[in-house]
Amino acid sequence: MPQISDTELARLKQAVEELTTLNQIATAVNVSMSIDKITSIIVERCRKRVNAAQGAIFLLDDNEDTSDRFRTFVRQADTTDGGVPFHLNNSLLGWMLKHKSILLSNSPDSDERLAGVNFEKLGIRSLIATPLLSRKGMTGLLVLFNKGVDGAFDERDERFLGIVSTQIAKVIENAKLFEQEMRLASMEKDLKLAQSIQQGFLPKQQVADDRFDLYGFNVPAREVGGDYYDMIRLSDRQVFVSLGDVAGKGLPAALLTGNAQAVLRSQLHRRESPDLKQLADCLNNLICDFTGPDQYLTAVFGVFDAGDGSFRYINAGHLPPLFLRRTGAIEKPDLANVVIGVLPDMPFDIYENHLDPGDAVYFYTDGVTEALNPQDELYGDARFERFLHDRLSLSPEQLCSALKSELAVYRGGAEQSDDITMLGLRRR
Numbered sequence: 501m502p503q504i505s506d507t508e509l510a511r512l513k514q515a516v517e518e519l520t521t522l523n524q525i526a527t528a529v530n531v532s533m534s535i536d537k538i539t540s541i542i543v544e545r546c547r548k549r550v551n552a553a554q555g556a557i558f559l560l561d562d563n564e565d566t567s568d569r570f571r572t573f574v575r576q577a578d579t580t581d582g583g584v585p586f587h588l589n590n591s592l593l594g595w596m597l598k599h600k601s602i603l604l605s606n607s608p609d610s611d612e613r614l615a616g617v618n619f620e621k622l623g624i625r626s627l628i629a630t631p632l633l634s635r636k637g638m639t640g641l642l643v644l645f646n647k648g649v650d651g652a653f654d655e656r657d658e659r660f661l662g663i664v665s666t667q668i669a670k671v672i673e674n675a676k677l678f679e680q681e682m683r684l685a686s687m688e689k690d691l692k693l694a695q696s697i698q699q700g701f702l703p704k705q706q707v708a709d710d711r712f713d714l715y716g717f718n719v720p721a722r723e724v725g726g727d728y729y730d731m732i733r734l735s736d737r738q739v740f741v742s743l744g745d746v747a748g749k750g751l752p753a754a755l756l757t758g759n760a761q762a763v764l765r766s767q768l769h770r771r772e773s774p775d776l777k778q779l780a781d782c783l784n785n786l787i788c789d790f791t792g793p794d795q796y797l798t799a800v801f802g803v804f805d806a807g808d809g810s811f812r813y814i815n816a817g818h819l820p821p822l823f824l825r826r827t828g829a830i831e832k833p834d835l836a837n838v839v840i841g842v843l844p845d846m847p848f849d850i851y852e853n854h855l856d857p858g859d860a861v862y863f864y865t866d867g868v869t870e871a872l873n874p875q876d877e878l879y880g881d882a883r884f885e886r887f888l889h890d891r892l893s894l895s896p897e898q899l900c901s902a903l904k905s906e907l908a909v910y911r912g913g914a915e916q917s918d919d920i921t922m923l924g925l926r927r928r
Contacts (some may be wrong), residue, residue: 640669707739725753812850
């Protein structure tokens with residue numbers, strides 16, 4: 501039987517110990533743990549393996565654009581050591597970022613690489629630091645302090661950390677990815693809930709009777725959007741209609757949209773002949789008070805009287821409503837007030853139009869006319885007006901359904917760039 505030298509035996513023993521520690525770390529951690537828990541286990545196992553009194557992992561913060569991008573993520577210490585917690589100084593940080601290799605120092609106070617720190621005052625006699633390298637580069641540091649009692653880190657410790665650091669970096673990176681996936685899943689769940697809430701603000705039932713047809717639809721570009729429409733019967737004769745578009749997209753726009761609808765509905769307490777100017781003033785001042793200058797609302801809202809066909813409305817910086825006459829003519833009154841939410845105490849003018857039997861009026865947001873095809877060409881005002889003219893005989897519900905199909909075909913494979921909302925009212 502061949503004899504094994506003491507040197508070879510020591511080397512094999514060290515290899516076994518290294519593999520044992522790696523196996524202990526692999527067995528003890530899983531990606532579903534928090535980063536704090538995983539790094540705590542790693543530091544503790546490594547600290548005990550090299551007989552260090554203290555240890556810490558410092559991770560690079562990807563979101564920080566400053567020179568001090570490292571933050572102490574976890575620290576483990578032998579309670580009998582009594583060392584003072586260590587914070588990375590610029591010397592060690594700069595050296596590790598530049599060289600990305602192991603730094604071993606058994607006399608840190610006289611080490612030029614670590615100038616600027618009074619290690620004796622901190623109770624640190626020796627240290628060894630290894631970079632945590634992943635596919636993205638250097639993601640952090642593992643630093644161990646004070647080898648044994650007056651001991652010194654050696655090449656065996658350096659070898660061990662060189663082996664273990666690559667595995668540590670992978671484990672931490674996977675745990676970070678898992679946390680990101682969990683956060684994204686939580687955000688997706690919240691967005692679905694927000695979508696459900698926002699859809700709940702839209703009218704549950706279409707309003708119509710034997711004197712008029714009224715229909716609207718909304719297709720948000722994202723889970724939640726900044727468009728809305730509303731219809732509320734005020735009396736046997738009168739119905740309130742509203743359509744608006746909040747600047748921006750996503751949750752901020754959706755929140756403002758919900759607030760705008762809530763304010764409008766709350767002000768309709770008289771149930772008949774509401775004061776449209778007072779309605780606009782209240783909504784405008786509220787948004788001015790509680791939002792920034794980059795959040796505002798364009799809207800058109802008014803009251804249709806089914807008895808005489810009159811329609812009184814306010815246009816607050818929105819696209820002009822299109823009055824589709826039974827003769828085929830399209831009227832586009834270029835009358836509008838300032839947008840809502842920019843300047844407080846602004847006066848709002850009321851406009852009035854009339855619908856004869858067979859006439860209709862359509863309100864829409866710019867997601868209709870600014871729909872893009874794969875060649876980045878706008879659907880456009882002229883095409884939209886031709887679409888309305890060619891479907892003069894359709895009810896608002898039939899026309900809205902046809903428009904959704906028309907825009908889907910026009911976009912082809914192009915992504916929907918903006919919320920699409922339309923509301924149509926036709927006097928029978």
